[in-house]
Amino acid sequence: MAEKHDFQSLASSIQAVASPFRSYLNDLHEKYQSLNEGTVADYIPELALADPNWFGICAVTVEGQVFEVGNCKQLFTIQSISKAFVYGLALEDHGREYVNSKVSVEPTGEAFNSIVLDEKTNRPYNPMVNAGAIATADLIKGNGGTERLKRLLDMFQRYTGREHDINVPVFLSEKATGHRNRAIAYLMRNFGMISEQIDETLDLYFQQCSMMVNGRDLAMMAATLANGGMNPITQERAIDERYVQDVISVMLTCGMYDYSGEWTYRVGMPAKSGVGGGITAVVPGKLGIGTFSPPLDVKGNSVRGIKVCENLSRDFGLHLFNAAKPERDLEAWIEGSDSIDSW
Template sequence: MQRILDNIIKDTRKWTIEGQVASYIPELAKGDRDAVGICVTTLDGEEFFAGDYKTKFTIQSISKVITLMVAICDNGKDYVFSKVGMEPTEQPFNSITNLEGHDRNIPLNPMINSGAIAIVSLINGNSPEEKFERILRFMKKITGNDTISVNEEVYKSEKATGDRNRALAYFMKSTGVIEGDVEEVLDVYFRVCSIEVTCRDIARIGAVLANAGVMPWNDERVISREVSRIIKTIMVTCGMYDGSGKYAVHVGIPSKSGVGGGILGAVTRRMGIGVFGPSLDDHGNSIAGLKVLEALSKEFDLSIF
Protein backbone atom coordinates (compact mmCIF):
# COMPACT_ATOMS: atom_id res chain seq x y z
CA MET A 1 0.00 0.00 0.00
CA GLN A 2 2.70 2.52 0.95
CA ARG A 3 4.64 2.07 -2.29
CA ILE A 4 1.45 2.38 -4.31
CA LEU A 5 0.40 5.61 -2.56
CA ASP A 6 3.86 7.14 -3.04
CA ASN A 7 3.75 6.34 -6.74
CA ILE A 8 0.20 7.65 -7.17
CA ILE A 9 1.09 10.98 -5.56
CA LYS A 10 4.21 11.24 -7.71
CA ASP A 11 2.29 10.47 -10.90
CA THR A 12 -0.67 12.77 -10.23
CA ARG A 13 1.07 15.87 -8.85
CA LYS A 14 1.52 17.17 -12.42
CA TRP A 15 -2.24 17.75 -12.66
CA THR A 16 -2.16 20.62 -10.16
CA ILE A 17 -1.14 23.07 -12.92
CA GLU A 18 -4.46 22.40 -14.67
CA GLY A 19 -6.53 24.00 -11.90
CA GLN A 20 -6.65 27.03 -9.61
CA VAL A 21 -7.04 27.52 -5.88
CA ALA A 22 -10.38 28.95 -4.74
CA SER A 23 -10.27 32.73 -4.72
CA TYR A 24 -13.88 33.77 -4.06
CA ILE A 25 -12.99 33.33 -0.39
CA PRO A 26 -9.87 35.53 -0.23
CA GLU A 27 -8.05 33.52 2.46
CA LEU A 28 -8.30 30.31 0.39
CA ALA A 29 -6.36 32.00 -2.41
CA LYS A 30 -3.26 31.68 -0.21
CA GLY A 31 -3.24 27.88 -0.62
CA ASP A 32 -0.31 26.09 -2.26
CA ARG A 33 -1.56 25.03 -5.69
CA ASP A 34 1.10 22.34 -6.00
CA ALA A 35 0.28 20.50 -2.76
CA VAL A 36 -1.14 16.95 -2.95
CA GLY A 37 -1.50 14.48 -0.06
CA ILE A 38 -3.38 11.36 0.97
CA CYS A 39 -4.18 9.25 4.03
CA VAL A 40 -5.82 5.82 3.93
CA THR A 41 -7.32 4.45 7.16
CA THR A 42 -8.24 0.77 6.96
CA LEU A 43 -10.90 -0.80 9.13
CA ASP A 44 -8.35 -3.05 10.83
CA GLY A 45 -6.49 -0.03 12.20
CA GLU A 46 -3.70 0.55 9.69
CA GLU A 47 -2.98 4.03 8.35
CA PHE A 48 -0.90 4.93 5.31
CA PHE A 49 0.26 8.40 4.26
CA ALA A 50 1.88 9.99 1.22
CA GLY A 51 2.65 13.46 -0.14
CA ASP A 52 1.58 16.62 1.69
CA TYR A 53 -0.62 14.73 4.13
CA LYS A 54 0.42 16.82 7.14
CA THR A 55 -0.78 20.09 5.60
CA LYS A 56 -3.76 21.62 7.37
CA PHE A 57 -6.66 22.93 5.33
CA THR A 58 -10.20 24.09 6.05
CA ILE A 59 -12.84 21.40 5.72
CA GLN A 60 -15.31 23.58 3.77
CA SER A 61 -18.09 21.49 2.17
CA ILE A 62 -16.84 18.19 3.60
CA SER A 63 -18.42 19.54 6.79
CA LYS A 64 -21.79 18.90 5.15
CA VAL A 65 -21.31 15.22 5.89
CA ILE A 66 -20.79 15.99 9.58
CA THR A 67 -23.70 18.39 9.97
CA LEU A 68 -26.02 15.96 8.20
CA MET A 69 -25.05 13.24 10.69
CA VAL A 70 -25.76 15.54 13.63
CA ALA A 71 -29.03 16.88 12.19
CA ILE A 72 -30.44 13.39 11.54
CA CYS A 73 -29.42 12.25 15.04
CA ASP A 74 -31.16 15.33 16.48
CA ASN A 75 -34.35 15.23 14.41
CA GLY A 76 -34.72 11.88 12.66
CA LYS A 77 -34.41 11.33 8.92
CA ASP A 78 -38.07 12.00 8.08
CA TYR A 79 -38.07 15.54 9.45
CA VAL A 80 -34.65 16.38 8.00
CA PHE A 81 -35.70 15.27 4.53
CA SER A 82 -38.94 17.20 4.75
CA LYS A 83 -36.71 20.30 4.72
CA VAL A 84 -34.04 19.14 2.25
CA GLY A 85 -34.32 16.81 -0.75
CA MET A 86 -32.17 13.90 -1.90
CA GLU A 87 -31.82 14.67 -5.60
CA PRO A 88 -28.64 15.51 -7.52
CA THR A 89 -28.23 18.79 -9.39
CA GLU A 90 -26.64 19.86 -12.64
CA GLN A 91 -26.12 23.37 -11.25
CA PRO A 92 -23.09 24.67 -9.28
CA PHE A 93 -23.01 24.19 -5.49
CA ASN A 94 -23.99 27.83 -4.76
CA SER A 95 -26.69 28.14 -7.41
CA ILE A 96 -29.86 30.05 -6.57
CA THR A 97 -31.79 28.18 -9.27
CA ASN A 98 -31.28 25.03 -7.19
CA LEU A 99 -33.94 26.50 -4.89
CA GLU A 100 -36.67 28.30 -6.76
CA GLY A 101 -39.10 26.36 -8.89
CA HIS A 102 -38.50 22.96 -7.33
CA ASP A 103 -40.81 20.97 -5.08
CA ARG A 104 -41.82 23.21 -2.16
CA ASN A 105 -38.72 25.35 -2.94
CA ILE A 106 -36.60 23.17 -0.67
CA PRO A 107 -32.91 22.61 -1.44
CA LEU A 108 -32.35 19.68 -3.78
CA ASN A 109 -29.88 17.91 -1.47
CA PRO A 110 -27.77 18.43 1.68
CA MET A 111 -24.46 18.59 -0.21
CA ILE A 112 -25.02 21.94 -1.92
CA ASN A 113 -24.73 25.21 -0.01
CA SER A 114 -28.45 25.89 0.34
CA GLY A 115 -29.07 22.37 1.62
CA ALA A 116 -26.19 22.52 4.09
CA ILE A 117 -27.37 25.88 5.46
CA ALA A 118 -30.84 24.41 5.97
CA ILE A 119 -29.30 21.38 7.69
CA VAL A 120 -27.32 23.59 10.08
CA SER A 121 -30.55 25.37 11.03
CA LEU A 122 -31.96 22.02 12.25
CA ILE A 123 -29.14 21.23 14.70
CA ASN A 124 -30.15 21.44 18.35
CA GLY A 125 -28.79 24.18 20.60
CA ASN A 126 -29.96 27.23 22.49
CA SER A 127 -27.44 29.54 20.82
CA PRO A 128 -25.16 29.60 17.77
CA GLU A 129 -22.22 28.93 20.08
CA GLU A 130 -23.87 25.83 21.55
CA LYS A 131 -24.77 24.49 18.11
CA PHE A 132 -21.24 24.98 16.84
CA GLU A 133 -19.66 23.43 19.93
CA ARG A 134 -21.85 20.33 19.52
CA ILE A 135 -20.69 19.95 15.92
CA LEU A 136 -17.04 20.53 16.87
CA ARG A 137 -17.19 18.01 19.72
CA PHE A 138 -18.67 15.43 17.37
CA MET A 139 -15.90 16.07 14.85
CA LYS A 140 -13.22 15.70 17.49
CA LYS A 141 -14.77 12.42 18.58
CA ILE A 142 -15.05 10.77 15.18
CA THR A 143 -11.57 11.86 14.12
CA GLY A 144 -9.90 11.05 17.43
CA ASN A 145 -8.30 14.51 17.26
CA ASP A 146 -8.93 16.84 20.20
CA THR A 147 -6.85 19.63 18.65
CA ILE A 148 -9.24 20.41 15.79
CA SER A 149 -10.22 24.09 15.76
CA VAL A 150 -11.43 26.91 13.52
CA ASN A 151 -9.10 28.86 11.26
CA GLU A 152 -10.24 32.29 12.39
CA GLU A 153 -8.84 34.11 9.36
CA VAL A 154 -10.75 31.88 6.95
CA TYR A 155 -13.90 32.22 9.08
CA LYS A 156 -13.68 36.03 8.95
CA SER A 157 -13.00 35.91 5.21
CA GLU A 158 -15.98 33.64 4.56
CA LYS A 159 -18.30 35.74 6.69
CA ALA A 160 -17.20 38.97 5.00
CA THR A 161 -17.70 37.62 1.47
CA GLY A 162 -20.65 35.26 1.94
CA ASP A 163 -23.30 37.31 0.16
CA ARG A 164 -24.42 34.45 -2.10
CA ASN A 165 -24.95 32.23 0.93
CA ARG A 166 -26.91 35.01 2.61
CA ALA A 167 -29.15 35.26 -0.44
CA LEU A 168 -29.79 31.51 -0.32
CA ALA A 169 -30.50 31.60 3.41
CA TYR A 170 -32.91 34.55 3.29
CA PHE A 171 -34.79 32.96 0.40
CA MET A 172 -35.21 29.80 2.49
CA LYS A 173 -36.35 31.91 5.42
CA SER A 174 -39.05 33.40 3.17
CA THR A 175 -40.31 29.94 2.19
CA GLY A 176 -40.27 28.50 5.70
CA VAL A 177 -37.38 26.09 5.17
CA ILE A 178 -35.30 27.97 7.74
CA GLU A 179 -36.80 28.96 11.06
CA GLY A 180 -35.10 31.27 13.52
CA ASP A 181 -32.45 33.95 12.99
CA VAL A 182 -30.79 33.69 9.57
CA GLU A 183 -27.57 35.44 10.58
CA GLU A 184 -27.12 33.07 13.53
CA VAL A 185 -27.57 30.06 11.24
CA LEU A 186 -25.06 31.50 8.77
CA ASP A 187 -22.53 32.20 11.51
CA VAL A 188 -22.58 28.53 12.52
CA TYR A 189 -22.31 27.50 8.85
CA PHE A 190 -19.31 29.77 8.21
CA ARG A 191 -17.57 28.55 11.37
CA VAL A 192 -18.10 24.89 10.55
CA CYS A 193 -16.74 25.35 7.02
CA SER A 194 -13.66 27.01 8.52
CA ILE A 195 -12.67 24.10 10.77
CA GLU A 196 -9.09 23.09 10.03
CA VAL A 197 -8.28 19.43 9.36
CA THR A 198 -5.67 17.16 7.77
CA CYS A 199 -5.94 14.20 5.39
CA ARG A 200 -5.90 11.89 8.41
CA ASP A 201 -8.89 13.61 10.01
CA ILE A 202 -11.11 13.24 6.96
CA ALA A 203 -9.87 9.70 6.28
CA ARG A 204 -11.02 8.76 9.77
CA ILE A 205 -14.46 10.26 9.13
CA GLY A 206 -14.55 8.16 5.97
CA ALA A 207 -13.56 5.09 7.96
CA VAL A 208 -16.51 5.60 10.33
CA LEU A 209 -18.88 5.68 7.35
CA ALA A 210 -17.11 2.71 5.77
CA ASN A 211 -17.64 0.83 9.03
CA ALA A 212 -21.41 1.50 9.08
CA GLY A 213 -21.23 4.20 11.75
CA VAL A 214 -18.78 2.52 14.12
CA MET A 215 -15.36 4.00 14.93
CA PRO A 216 -12.90 1.25 13.92
CA TRP A 217 -10.30 2.18 16.54
CA ASN A 218 -12.56 1.61 19.56
CA ASP A 219 -15.71 -0.10 18.20
CA GLU A 220 -18.00 2.68 19.48
CA ARG A 221 -21.09 3.33 17.38
CA VAL A 222 -21.66 7.04 16.74
CA ILE A 223 -24.42 6.87 14.10
CA SER A 224 -26.77 4.10 13.09
CA ARG A 225 -26.12 1.78 10.16
CA GLU A 226 -29.13 3.34 8.42
CA VAL A 227 -27.83 6.90 8.79
CA SER A 228 -24.44 5.78 7.49
CA ARG A 229 -26.10 4.18 4.47
CA ILE A 230 -28.18 7.28 3.73
CA ILE A 231 -25.18 9.59 3.88
CA LYS A 232 -22.99 7.38 1.68
CA THR A 233 -25.78 7.13 -0.87
CA ILE A 234 -26.17 10.91 -1.03
CA MET A 235 -22.38 11.24 -1.30
CA VAL A 236 -22.45 9.02 -4.38
CA THR A 237 -25.16 11.03 -6.14
CA CYS A 238 -24.41 14.55 -4.88
CA GLY A 239 -21.07 14.65 -3.06
CA MET A 240 -18.96 15.98 -5.92
CA TYR A 241 -21.35 18.78 -6.86
CA ASP A 242 -22.34 18.88 -10.55
CA GLY A 243 -19.39 16.60 -11.31
CA SER A 244 -20.87 13.70 -9.32
CA GLY A 245 -21.99 11.63 -12.31
CA LYS A 246 -18.61 11.69 -14.05
CA TYR A 247 -16.90 10.94 -10.75
CA ALA A 248 -19.15 7.94 -10.18
CA VAL A 249 -18.20 6.56 -13.59
CA HIS A 250 -14.44 7.04 -13.21
CA VAL A 251 -13.98 6.50 -9.45
CA GLY A 252 -17.16 5.01 -7.97
CA ILE A 253 -16.37 5.71 -4.32
CA PRO A 254 -18.87 7.54 -2.06
CA SER A 255 -17.08 10.86 -1.61
CA LYS A 256 -17.47 14.49 -0.56
CA SER A 257 -15.28 17.34 -1.70
CA GLY A 258 -14.61 20.84 -0.41
CA VAL A 259 -13.16 23.97 -2.02
CA GLY A 260 -10.35 23.92 0.54
CA GLY A 261 -8.98 21.06 -1.59
CA GLY A 262 -10.09 18.09 0.49
CA ILE A 263 -11.93 14.98 -0.65
CA LEU A 264 -13.33 12.43 1.80
CA GLY A 265 -13.93 8.89 0.55
CA ALA A 266 -15.66 5.94 2.25
CA VAL A 267 -15.21 2.42 0.86
CA THR A 268 -17.70 0.23 2.69
CA ARG A 269 -16.12 -2.55 4.80
CA ARG A 270 -12.65 -1.57 3.58
CA MET A 271 -11.29 1.93 4.27
CA GLY A 272 -11.66 5.66 4.69
CA ILE A 273 -9.70 7.97 2.41
CA GLY A 274 -8.63 11.57 2.89
CA VAL A 275 -7.12 13.45 -0.05
CA PHE A 276 -5.86 17.05 -0.19
CA GLY A 277 -5.00 19.21 -3.19
CA PRO A 278 -6.17 22.85 -3.28
CA SER A 279 -5.90 23.24 -7.07
CA LEU A 280 -9.53 22.93 -8.19
CA ASP A 281 -11.35 22.11 -11.43
CA ASP A 282 -14.36 24.00 -12.77
CA HIS A 283 -16.74 22.09 -10.47
CA GLY A 284 -14.83 23.08 -7.31
CA ASN A 285 -13.21 19.65 -6.84
CA SER A 286 -9.50 19.00 -6.26
CA ILE A 287 -8.12 18.34 -9.73
CA ALA A 288 -5.15 16.23 -8.58
CA GLY A 289 -7.27 14.70 -5.81
CA LEU A 290 -9.65 13.32 -8.43
CA LYS A 291 -6.73 11.71 -10.26
CA VAL A 292 -5.39 10.26 -7.00
CA LEU A 293 -8.74 8.67 -6.20
CA GLU A 294 -9.23 7.40 -9.74
CA ALA A 295 -5.81 5.70 -9.65
CA LEU A 296 -6.44 4.26 -6.18
CA SER A 297 -9.88 2.99 -7.17
CA LYS A 298 -8.49 1.21 -10.22
CA GLU A 299 -5.52 -0.25 -8.33
CA PHE A 300 -7.64 -1.80 -5.57
CA ASP A 301 -10.97 -2.20 -7.38
CA LEU A 302 -12.76 0.15 -4.98
CA SER A 303 -15.69 1.22 -7.17
CA ILE A 304 -19.07 0.21 -5.80
CA PHE A 305 -20.36 -0.29 -9.35
Protein backbone atom coordinates in the same frame (compact mmCIF):
# COMPACT_ATOMS: atom_id res chain seq x y z
CA MET B 1 -11.86 8.84 29.23
CA ALA B 2 -9.36 11.47 28.13
CA GLU B 3 -6.95 8.80 26.94
CA LYS B 4 -9.62 7.41 24.64
CA HIS B 5 -9.73 10.63 22.66
CA ASP B 6 -5.98 11.24 22.56
CA PHE B 7 -5.67 10.45 18.89
CA GLN B 8 -2.12 11.73 18.54
CA SER B 9 -0.70 9.36 21.16
CA LEU B 10 -2.70 6.48 19.70
CA ALA B 11 -1.56 7.28 16.19
CA SER B 12 2.07 7.62 17.23
CA SER B 13 2.00 4.08 18.56
CA ILE B 14 0.98 2.65 15.20
CA GLN B 15 4.01 1.13 13.50
CA ALA B 16 4.65 1.73 9.83
CA VAL B 17 3.07 -1.05 7.83
CA ALA B 18 5.44 -2.54 5.27
CA SER B 19 3.17 -3.51 2.41
CA PRO B 20 2.86 -3.20 -1.35
CA PHE B 21 -0.07 -0.84 -0.78
CA ARG B 22 2.21 1.71 0.88
CA SER B 23 4.59 1.51 -2.08
CA TYR B 24 1.63 1.86 -4.42
CA LEU B 25 0.54 5.10 -2.71
CA ASN B 26 4.10 6.43 -2.86
CA ASP B 27 4.23 5.74 -6.59
CA LEU B 28 0.82 7.34 -7.07
CA HIS B 29 1.95 10.44 -5.18
CA GLU B 30 5.10 10.71 -7.28
CA LYS B 31 3.09 10.21 -10.47
CA TYR B 32 0.76 13.16 -9.85
CA GLN B 33 2.95 15.53 -7.83
CA SER B 34 4.10 17.16 -11.09
CA LEU B 35 0.53 17.58 -12.39
CA ASN B 36 0.10 21.36 -12.61
CA GLU B 37 -3.50 21.62 -13.76
CA GLY B 38 -6.16 23.58 -11.88
CA THR B 39 -6.17 26.76 -9.84
CA VAL B 40 -6.29 27.47 -6.11
CA ALA B 41 -9.63 28.87 -4.90
CA ASP B 42 -9.49 32.60 -4.27
CA TYR B 43 -13.12 33.70 -3.86
CA ILE B 44 -12.42 33.58 -0.12
CA PRO B 45 -9.19 35.63 0.26
CA GLU B 46 -7.67 33.33 2.89
CA LEU B 47 -7.96 30.29 0.61
CA ALA B 48 -5.73 31.93 -1.98
CA LEU B 49 -2.78 31.63 0.43
CA ALA B 50 -2.58 27.83 -0.07
CA ASP B 51 0.56 26.41 -1.69
CA PRO B 52 -0.43 24.68 -4.96
CA ASN B 53 2.36 22.13 -4.41
CA TRP B 54 0.78 20.72 -1.25
CA PHE B 55 -0.30 17.15 -1.95
CA GLY B 56 -1.17 14.35 0.45
CA ILE B 57 -2.77 10.91 0.20
CA CYS B 58 -3.97 8.92 3.21
CA ALA B 59 -5.89 5.68 3.54
CA VAL B 60 -7.25 4.16 6.76
CA THR B 61 -8.67 0.65 6.85
CA VAL B 62 -11.62 -0.42 8.98
CA GLU B 63 -9.08 -2.39 11.05
CA GLY B 64 -7.27 0.86 11.88
CA GLN B 65 -4.22 0.53 9.61
CA VAL B 66 -2.99 3.93 8.44
CA PHE B 67 -1.11 4.59 5.19
CA GLU B 68 -0.06 8.13 4.34
CA VAL B 69 2.25 9.90 1.94
CA GLY B 70 2.99 13.55 1.26
CA ASN B 71 1.44 16.52 3.07
CA CYS B 72 -1.06 14.57 5.18
CA LYS B 73 -0.42 16.68 8.29
CA GLN B 74 -0.87 20.03 6.54
CA LEU B 75 -3.91 21.81 7.99
CA PHE B 76 -6.53 23.42 5.79
CA THR B 77 -10.20 24.36 6.11
CA ILE B 78 -12.70 21.57 5.60
CA GLN B 79 -15.16 23.72 3.61
CA SER B 80 -17.96 21.75 1.90
CA ILE B 81 -16.74 18.37 3.12
CA SER B 82 -18.35 19.32 6.43
CA LYS B 83 -21.79 19.20 4.80
CA ALA B 84 -22.00 15.41 4.69
CA PHE B 85 -21.18 14.97 8.36
CA VAL B 86 -23.41 17.79 9.60
CA TYR B 87 -26.21 16.16 7.61
CA GLY B 88 -25.59 13.01 9.62
CA LEU B 89 -25.93 14.90 12.89
CA ALA B 90 -29.18 16.50 11.70
CA LEU B 91 -30.52 13.02 10.98
CA GLU B 92 -29.63 11.94 14.51
CA ASP B 93 -31.29 15.06 15.93
CA HIS B 94 -34.56 14.77 14.00
CA GLY B 95 -34.83 11.50 12.08
CA ARG B 96 -35.17 10.87 8.34
CA GLU B 97 -38.72 12.02 7.73
CA TYR B 98 -38.41 15.44 9.33
CA VAL B 99 -35.01 16.17 7.78
CA ASN B 100 -36.34 15.10 4.39
CA SER B 101 -39.22 17.54 4.78
CA LYS B 102 -36.67 20.38 4.90
CA VAL B 103 -33.93 19.09 2.59
CA SER B 104 -34.39 16.79 -0.40
CA VAL B 105 -31.83 14.26 -1.66
CA GLU B 106 -31.96 14.88 -5.41
CA PRO B 107 -28.90 15.76 -7.54
CA THR B 108 -29.22 19.15 -9.19
CA GLY B 109 -26.70 19.46 -12.00
CA GLU B 110 -26.40 23.07 -10.84
CA ALA B 111 -23.43 24.87 -9.30
CA PHE B 112 -23.04 24.38 -5.54
CA ASN B 113 -23.95 28.00 -4.77
CA SER B 114 -26.98 28.27 -7.06
CA ILE B 115 -29.95 30.19 -5.72
CA VAL B 116 -32.53 27.59 -6.65
CA LEU B 117 -35.09 25.49 -4.77
CA ASP B 118 -37.39 22.69 -5.89
CA GLU B 119 -40.33 24.38 -7.64
CA LYS B 120 -42.93 21.99 -6.22
CA THR B 121 -41.79 21.61 -2.60
CA ASN B 122 -39.60 24.75 -2.13
CA ARG B 123 -36.97 22.52 -0.49
CA PRO B 124 -33.27 22.79 -1.34
CA TYR B 125 -32.34 19.91 -3.60
CA ASN B 126 -29.82 18.12 -1.37
CA PRO B 127 -27.61 18.74 1.68
CA MET B 128 -24.40 18.95 -0.37
CA VAL B 129 -25.21 22.25 -2.11
CA ASN B 130 -25.05 25.47 -0.13
CA ALA B 131 -28.82 25.89 0.17
CA GLY B 132 -29.24 22.38 1.54
CA ALA B 133 -26.23 22.71 3.84
CA ILE B 134 -27.59 25.93 5.35
CA ALA B 135 -30.96 24.25 5.92
CA THR B 136 -29.15 21.28 7.48
CA ALA B 137 -27.12 23.53 9.78
CA ASP B 138 -30.36 25.18 10.86
CA LEU B 139 -31.56 21.77 12.12
CA ILE B 140 -28.67 21.26 14.54
CA LYS B 141 -29.99 21.37 18.09
CA GLY B 142 -28.54 23.49 20.87
CA ASN B 143 -29.27 26.41 23.15
CA GLY B 144 -27.66 29.23 21.18
CA GLY B 145 -24.84 29.41 18.66
CA THR B 146 -22.07 28.46 21.09
CA GLU B 147 -23.70 25.22 22.18
CA ARG B 148 -24.60 24.30 18.62
CA LEU B 149 -21.03 24.87 17.46
CA LYS B 150 -19.71 22.80 20.35
CA ARG B 151 -21.95 19.92 19.31
CA LEU B 152 -20.53 20.10 15.79
CA LEU B 153 -16.94 20.15 17.02
CA ASP B 154 -17.63 17.26 19.41
CA MET B 155 -19.09 15.30 16.52
CA PHE B 156 -16.05 15.84 14.30
CA GLN B 157 -13.80 14.81 17.19
CA ARG B 158 -15.61 11.49 17.36
CA TYR B 159 -14.92 10.97 13.65
CA THR B 160 -11.24 11.93 13.71
CA GLY B 161 -10.17 11.15 17.28
CA ARG B 162 -8.77 14.62 17.93
CA GLU B 163 -9.95 18.15 18.72
CA HIS B 164 -10.44 20.71 15.97
CA ASP B 165 -10.17 24.49 15.79
CA ILE B 166 -12.03 27.09 13.75
CA ASN B 167 -9.86 29.23 11.49
CA VAL B 168 -11.15 32.61 12.61
CA PRO B 169 -9.75 34.66 9.67
CA VAL B 170 -11.44 32.27 7.21
CA PHE B 171 -14.70 32.40 9.19
CA LEU B 172 -14.67 36.20 9.23
CA SER B 173 -13.77 36.28 5.54
CA GLU B 174 -16.64 33.92 4.68
CA LYS B 175 -19.03 35.93 6.82
CA ALA B 176 -17.97 39.22 5.22
CA THR B 177 -18.26 37.92 1.66
CA GLY B 178 -21.19 35.52 2.10
CA HIS B 179 -23.87 37.69 0.53
CA ARG B 180 -25.02 34.94 -1.82
CA ASN B 181 -25.44 32.48 1.04
CA ARG B 182 -27.34 35.14 2.97
CA ALA B 183 -29.68 35.57 -0.01
CA ILE B 184 -30.22 31.80 -0.15
CA ALA B 185 -31.04 31.73 3.57
CA TYR B 186 -33.65 34.49 3.31
CA LEU B 187 -35.24 32.80 0.31
CA MET B 188 -35.57 29.58 2.28
CA ARG B 189 -36.93 31.47 5.28
CA ASN B 190 -39.62 32.89 3.00
CA PHE B 191 -40.79 29.33 2.26
CA GLY B 192 -40.48 28.11 5.84
CA MET B 193 -37.51 25.81 5.16
CA ILE B 194 -35.39 27.35 7.93
CA SER B 195 -36.11 29.04 11.25
CA GLU B 196 -35.99 32.73 12.16
CA GLN B 197 -32.47 32.40 13.63
CA ILE B 198 -30.93 33.22 10.25
CA ASP B 199 -27.80 35.03 11.44
CA GLU B 200 -27.02 32.38 14.05
CA THR B 201 -27.47 29.57 11.52
CA LEU B 202 -25.33 31.33 8.91
CA ASP B 203 -22.57 31.86 11.48
CA LEU B 204 -22.76 28.17 12.33
CA TYR B 205 -22.54 27.26 8.63
CA PHE B 206 -19.57 29.58 8.03
CA GLN B 207 -17.84 28.19 11.13
CA GLN B 208 -18.33 24.56 10.16
CA CYS B 209 -16.75 25.30 6.77
CA SER B 210 -13.83 27.05 8.51
CA MET B 211 -12.86 24.09 10.71
CA MET B 212 -9.24 22.98 10.35
CA VAL B 213 -8.47 19.42 9.23
CA ASN B 214 -5.72 17.53 7.44
CA GLY B 215 -5.62 14.67 4.95
CA ARG B 216 -5.34 12.08 7.70
CA ASP B 217 -8.51 13.46 9.31
CA LEU B 218 -10.40 13.09 6.04
CA ALA B 219 -9.29 9.47 5.68
CA MET B 220 -10.26 8.74 9.29
CA MET B 221 -13.70 10.31 8.78
CA ALA B 222 -14.27 8.22 5.68
CA ALA B 223 -12.99 5.08 7.42
CA THR B 224 -15.44 5.72 10.26
CA LEU B 225 -18.32 5.75 7.77
CA ALA B 226 -16.85 2.68 6.05
CA ASN B 227 -16.81 1.00 9.48
CA GLY B 228 -20.52 1.54 10.08
CA GLY B 229 -20.06 4.78 12.00
CA MET B 230 -17.44 3.51 14.46
CA ASN B 231 -14.01 5.18 14.56
CA PRO B 232 -11.63 2.29 13.69
CA ILE B 233 -8.90 3.48 16.10
CA THR B 234 -10.69 4.98 19.11
CA GLN B 235 -13.65 2.59 18.76
CA GLU B 236 -15.96 5.50 19.58
CA ARG B 237 -19.25 5.74 17.71
CA ALA B 238 -19.43 8.91 15.61
CA ILE B 239 -22.87 8.41 14.06
CA ASP B 240 -25.79 6.06 14.62
CA GLU B 241 -25.27 3.17 12.21
CA ARG B 242 -28.88 3.58 10.99
CA TYR B 243 -27.92 6.82 9.27
CA VAL B 244 -24.61 5.83 7.69
CA GLN B 245 -26.40 4.65 4.54
CA ASP B 246 -28.21 8.00 4.27
CA VAL B 247 -24.97 9.97 4.45
CA ILE B 248 -22.96 7.88 2.02
CA SER B 249 -25.88 7.57 -0.42
CA VAL B 250 -26.11 11.35 -0.76
CA MET B 251 -22.31 11.58 -0.93
CA LEU B 252 -22.36 9.20 -3.90
CA THR B 253 -25.07 11.03 -5.84
CA CYS B 254 -24.37 14.64 -4.87
CA GLY B 255 -20.99 14.91 -3.13
CA MET B 256 -18.78 16.10 -5.98
CA TYR B 257 -20.71 19.22 -6.99
CA ASP B 258 -21.99 19.11 -10.58
CA TYR B 259 -19.34 16.48 -11.40
CA SER B 260 -21.18 13.90 -9.27
CA GLY B 261 -22.62 11.90 -12.18
CA GLU B 262 -19.26 11.60 -13.91
CA TRP B 263 -17.63 10.74 -10.57
CA THR B 264 -20.13 7.95 -9.89
CA TYR B 265 -19.57 6.59 -13.39
CA ARG B 266 -15.77 6.69 -13.29
CA VAL B 267 -14.91 6.23 -9.59
CA GLY B 268 -18.02 4.89 -7.88
CA MET B 269 -17.13 5.74 -4.28
CA PRO B 270 -19.29 7.86 -1.95
CA ALA B 271 -17.23 11.03 -1.63
CA LYS B 272 -17.31 14.70 -0.73
CA SER B 273 -14.98 17.43 -1.90
CA GLY B 274 -14.28 20.95 -0.69
CA VAL B 275 -12.77 24.05 -2.25
CA GLY B 276 -9.96 23.89 0.30
CA GLY B 277 -8.56 21.04 -1.82
CA GLY B 278 -9.73 18.03 0.17
CA ILE B 279 -11.62 14.91 -0.88
CA THR B 280 -12.91 12.25 1.50
CA ALA B 281 -13.99 8.96 -0.11
CA VAL B 282 -15.64 5.91 1.46
CA VAL B 283 -15.17 2.27 0.46
CA PRO B 284 -17.85 0.61 2.63
CA GLY B 285 -16.56 -2.22 4.77
CA LYS B 286 -12.96 -1.69 3.66
CA LEU B 287 -11.35 1.71 4.08
CA GLY B 288 -11.53 5.48 3.92
CA ILE B 289 -9.46 7.69 1.61
CA GLY B 290 -8.42 11.28 2.21
CA THR B 291 -6.61 13.41 -0.35
CA PHE B 292 -5.44 17.00 -0.17
CA SER B 293 -4.24 19.18 -3.03
CA PRO B 294 -5.42 22.81 -3.40
CA PRO B 295 -5.55 23.27 -7.22
CA LEU B 296 -9.15 22.80 -8.34
CA ASP B 297 -10.83 22.07 -11.67
CA VAL B 298 -13.66 24.20 -13.05
CA LYS B 299 -16.18 22.21 -10.99
CA GLY B 300 -14.39 23.02 -7.71
CA ASN B 301 -12.82 19.58 -7.16
CA SER B 302 -9.15 18.83 -6.46
CA VAL B 303 -7.46 17.85 -9.74
CA ARG B 304 -4.85 15.58 -8.15
CA GLY B 305 -7.41 14.16 -5.73
CA ILE B 306 -9.67 13.01 -8.56
CA LYS B 307 -6.75 11.35 -10.33
CA VAL B 308 -5.75 9.49 -7.16
CA CYS B 309 -9.27 8.20 -6.57
CA GLU B 310 -9.66 7.18 -10.22
CA ASN B 311 -6.47 5.11 -9.99
CA LEU B 312 -7.44 3.48 -6.68
CA SER B 313 -10.91 2.61 -7.95
CA ARG B 314 -9.61 1.11 -11.20
CA ASP B 315 -6.59 -0.74 -9.84
CA PHE B 316 -8.32 -2.32 -6.84
CA GLY B 317 -11.86 -2.67 -8.19
CA LEU B 318 -13.28 -0.26 -5.59
CA HIS B 319 -16.16 1.03 -7.71
CA LEU B 320 -19.34 0.36 -5.72
CA PHE B 321 -20.90 -1.47 -8.65
CA ASN B 322 -17.83 -3.31 -9.89
CA ALA B 323 -18.62 -6.94 -10.74
CA ALA B 324 -15.32 -7.90 -12.36
CA LYS B 325 -12.35 -9.41 -10.60
CA PRO B 326 -10.05 -6.53 -9.63
CA GLU B 327 -6.59 -6.22 -11.12
CA ARG B 328 -5.16 -6.19 -7.58
CA ASP B 329 -6.58 -7.66 -4.38
CA LEU B 330 -6.78 -4.82 -1.86
CA GLU B 331 -6.57 -6.96 1.27
CA ALA B 332 -3.54 -8.85 -0.02
CA TRP B 333 -1.74 -5.66 -0.99
CA ILE B 334 -2.43 -4.12 2.42
CA GLU B 335 -1.25 -7.19 4.32
CA GLY B 336 1.82 -7.66 2.12
CA SER B 337 1.21 -11.14 0.78
CA ASP B 338 4.36 -12.79 -0.56
CA SER B 339 2.43 -13.89 -3.64
CA ILE B 340 2.03 -10.31 -4.91
CA ASP B 341 4.25 -9.13 -7.73
CA SER B 342 5.75 -5.66 -7.45
CA TRP B 343 3.59 -2.95 -9.02
